[in-house]
Amino acid sequence: MNRKSLFALSAVVVTAAAALVPVLWSGTHYLQNGAALAATPVDQADLIKKGEYLARAGDCIACHTVRGGQMFAGGLPMATPFGTLYTPNITPDDQYGIGKWSADDFYRAMHTGRSKDGSLLYPAFPFASYTKVTRADADAIFAYLRSVPPVNVPSRPHELKFPFNNRNLLIGWRTLFFREGEYKPDPTKSVEWNRGAYLVEGLGHCGMCHTSINAVGGPVNSAAFAGGLIPLQNWYAPSLTGSEGGLGDWDIKDIASLLKTGVSERGAVFGPMADVIHNSLQYLSDDDIHAMASYLKTIPQKKEAPETMQMETSEAFGGELLQQGQKIYHDQCAKCHAENGLGMPPNFPPLANNQSIQMHSAVNPIRMVLNGGYPPSTGGNPRPYGMPPFAQALSNQEVAAVVTFIRMSWGNKGTPVSPQQVADLRSSPLD
Structure with a gap:
């Protein structure tokens, strides 16, 4: 999730695991359309199960649950160069959680990075990736999150330095680095490849760690997946495209094994990536893991990540x-x-x-x-x-x-x- 010097009109991009999912709740109704309201209990149970799976793929629990705390109650502190963010309570509690959000509000947050009242969300919530998630998948995640037990605990306000506590500054960041739009399958590629691309580029938000951040806090898209230093974590997310860590010469089975279990014949994962696999990837189906591995193996060679400051010996x-x-x-x-x-x-x-x-x-x-x-x-x-x-x-x-x-x-x-x-x-x- 590496590597970089940050200044930001927008503030705060953190590790791969830093998915601040401002999930929403519909109150007494699930979706604002007749088909959803008419859903049978079996249909609803299937939808919730699908949503739980997708929430795992997005690693929502990692950021919104303090170790030893109640699930999705928030409160996890995230230190950044601009102050400390605290993840919100996203349980369906009407007073302190997200009990009064609608399904449309939820999709808007995922798709456009705007909260219920229209205010801009900080890009520590990976809406730049989640915008690729389909409405159907967003609705399933919403159904799951509205099914979890409500927790009556207030969300702690962020403690960001001036001027980064002014959300209006995010307008500039969004203009430079955010492009709204669901994932569009590549018709020249296989169904499996497109599924892998959808998971890697969307819910998985892998680029948040494996792509360097520039001086204004945005991704260096010319070096996408070329690696970088995770801010304030002092772990380096390796390149997935280039000579220092590319996956082109890996067997699909080794990539899949690493993603699913954390170990393979080529190595093992530690640090932030170990958390991602523990909380998220190990729960994905073999088919989805294989799809992700297939897509990652084909990421084309791109410009390497900007070099980080390195002290050299004689x-x-x-x-x-x-x-x-x-x-x-x-x-x-x-x-x-x-x-x-x-x-x-x-x-x-x-x-x-x-x-x-x-x-x-x-x-x-x-x-x-x-x-x-x-x-x-x-x-x-x-x-x-x-x-x-x-x-x-x-x-x-x-x-x-x-x-x-x-x-x-x-x-x-x-x-x-x-x-x-x-x-x-x-x-x-x-x-």
Whole structure:
């Protein structure tokens, strides 16, 4: 969900998981048309079930539920360069939730980024992606959300700095970066490919993390899916199109396995993407996962993401780090990842020829060595093997050394890592 320097007429774009879905409620009626009002209980139950599935695809629960809190009651703080956003209560509570929204209000929010009273929504809610969602799917999500238990808890107001608390500034952002319109299938492509494109570009809003943000807070569309640093999270969402992380040479089965279970023969996911798979993708059907994998594999080569600031080491010091890192790797890492770096996939992912290790930004491997972590626990991988943290055991230079060794060994073409980069990440938030 990477990578970037932000200034915004609009403020706030956050991680892939940052889908502030201002879902709506119709009160006593479900839809404002006779067909919906005449729906049988069976039809309504099917619609709610479909809506729950689609809400999973949109990862709504991740942003609107505080860990350990009541489902969809909101209150999750999201720190941004412009202040803190708090996700709203989207349960069907008349006083504090969305109990008085109509189905048309809901679709307008999804499709146009405007709330019930017509005010502009901040683009942390991914309406630029959700505009592609069909009315039928939006109505199904609406039916599901109106079926969840209401929670009588007020939504906490945002704490945005001036002038970003003035929503009128969003007019400029929308003019530059928002194009309203449902997804239109490509008649030259297969039904499966179009389904994958619809999910990736729409409900999945994958581009919010995997596309860099420019100086005014908008996506760099010329480098769509080319990767970027997730603002304030210090995780790098890899390119899906280019040489550093493209999926063109992946087998469909490996992409699908990664999306569905969080692990594959090519590697494992950690950080924000692990949350996405845990909360969302593992619940999608095999057909939809395969469709997404098929579409992602065909994303054309585009301009690479703008380079992020990278502290560089001298050639001599890089050589010293490489030698020091070889010993640390032998002592601390080889038992799981093997002396030749091939690992024992899928439980212990390979480091040799691992694109995420070699990217221009070394953020992800540094974070993994410092903080460790687990792939998501999923139905297909219920007891994932984890990576232990080494922040307490290794100094900044030792972490830089072992990451340098990993990035430059077994044919990997990464560059040396500066101890200062490690120091900066050691003191940064974990999420």
